[in-house]
Amino acid sequence: MPDLPSRNDWERKLARLMGRYFQEGLDDLIDALYEDPDKPENLNNLTQEQIDKLNDWRRDDLVEARVSLRDALQAIYLEGAEGEVNSQPIGVDWGLLNERAIRWAEEYSYDLVKGIKRTTQRSVDEALTLQRELRETIPTGFEAGVTQRDLRRRLSETFGPRRAAMIAVTEVTRASVQGTMGFMAQLRHEGVRVVAIHRTNKDERVCPICKPRDGKPIENIYQEPPLHVNCRCWVTARVVRNE
Ligand SMILES: [Zn+2]
Numbered sequence: 001m002p003d004l005p006s007r008n009d010w011e012r013k014l015a016r017l018m019g020r021y022f023q024e025g026l027d028d029l030i031d032a033l034y035e036d037p038d039k040p041e042n043l044n045n046l047t048q049e050q051i052d053k054l055n056d057w058r059r060d061d062l063v064e065a066r067v068s069l070r071d072a073l074q075a076i077y078l079e080g081a082e083g084e085v086n087s088q089p090i091g092v093d094w095g096l097l098n099e100r101a102i103r104w105a106e107e108y109s110y111d112l113v114k115g116i117k118r119t120t121q122r123s124v125d126e127a128l129t130l131q132r133e134l135r136e137t138i139p140t141g142f143e144a145g146v147t148q149r150d151l152r153r154r155l156s157e158t159f160g161p162r163r164a165a166m167i168a169v170t171e172v173t174r175a176s177v178q179g180t181m182g183f184m185a186q187l188r189h190e191g192v193r194v195v196a197i198h199r200t201n202k203d204e205r206v207c208p209i210c211k212p213r214d215g216k217p218i219e220n221i222y223q224e225p226p227l228h229v230n231c232r233c234w235v236t237a238r239v240v241r242n243e
Contacts, residue, residue: 003201003234004083004176010076014168015161017072018116021065022159026152029124034148066113073112073175074105080179084237092186100182105175112171123158127151166229173226173233180235181224193240198225200233207231 004010078101085091157163180196187194196218200210210225210233218224218235225233 003199003232004076004079004172006079007172007176007232010072010079010172011165011168014069014072014171015165017065017068018164018167019161022164025120026155026159029155030148030152033151066109069112069171070105070109073109073171074101076172076175077101077104077179077182080176080234081183082179084180084183088187088237088239090187090190090192090239092183092190097182097186100186101179104178104182108174108178116167120158123155127154130154169230169232170226173231177225177233177235180237184237187237187239195238195240196224196235197238198223198233199236 078098081097081101085094085097184194184196198210198213198216198218200214202214207228207230209227210231213223213227213233217238225231225235227233
């Protein structure tokens with residue numbers, strides 16, 4: 001079967017979700033650090049109150065986003081499975097497949113959110129460190145500091161739409177592939193011998209990493225797409241007939 005029929009819709013939906021989260025995250029961070037929108041602040045001397053706000057932002061963010069992500073991932077998983085189910089002569093217990101989807105989405109959404117948060121924290125830390133270092137090299141007597149605009153600019157990639165879109169593409173691929181893999185696991189459970197085959201788009205989106213894998217069997221979890229950021233590959237099931 002071809003790639004996920006509603007891939008574009010899912011990509012847009014996840015990108016919107018992440019984009020909104022990033023925008024809110026950045027606004028909260030800036031609010032925590034700057035009381036006066038136009039006044040530069042010396043981030044070397046954060047007050048305890050500011051530090052507390054910053055820590056709160058880090059603790060609470062992504063909680064709501066995880067639930068929305070989980071629900072979307074679960075639906076994509078089932079859609080990825082459904083496409084394969086329809087193209088195979090052998091059916092599986094849809095209830096059990098649905099349980100697999102729920103379990104996978106619940107577990108994976110935590111990993112995903114943790115990974116996103118780690119990257120985000122690292123870039124916030126780097127930005128703050130850099131700003132502190134810059135501050136220290138500025139001769140005293142100058143009215144200088146780190147403005148909101150400076151910090152926003154520095155963090156624009158981490159919290160920007162480009163990163164949100166990349167996460168969306170990659171995670172739609174993952175959930176859809178996991179759905180197909182779940183369907184195959186279910187087939188194996190019922191005694192059917194089945195092999196997963198890597199499939200790529202034969203257009204400009206095909207990358208040097210995935211192109212050589214096209215049509216090849218997937219032998220371990222490290223070969224399951226996505227194999228890189230922005231990977232749009234998928235897998236199909238090949239039933240091995242008993243001779
Ligand atoms: Zn790929």
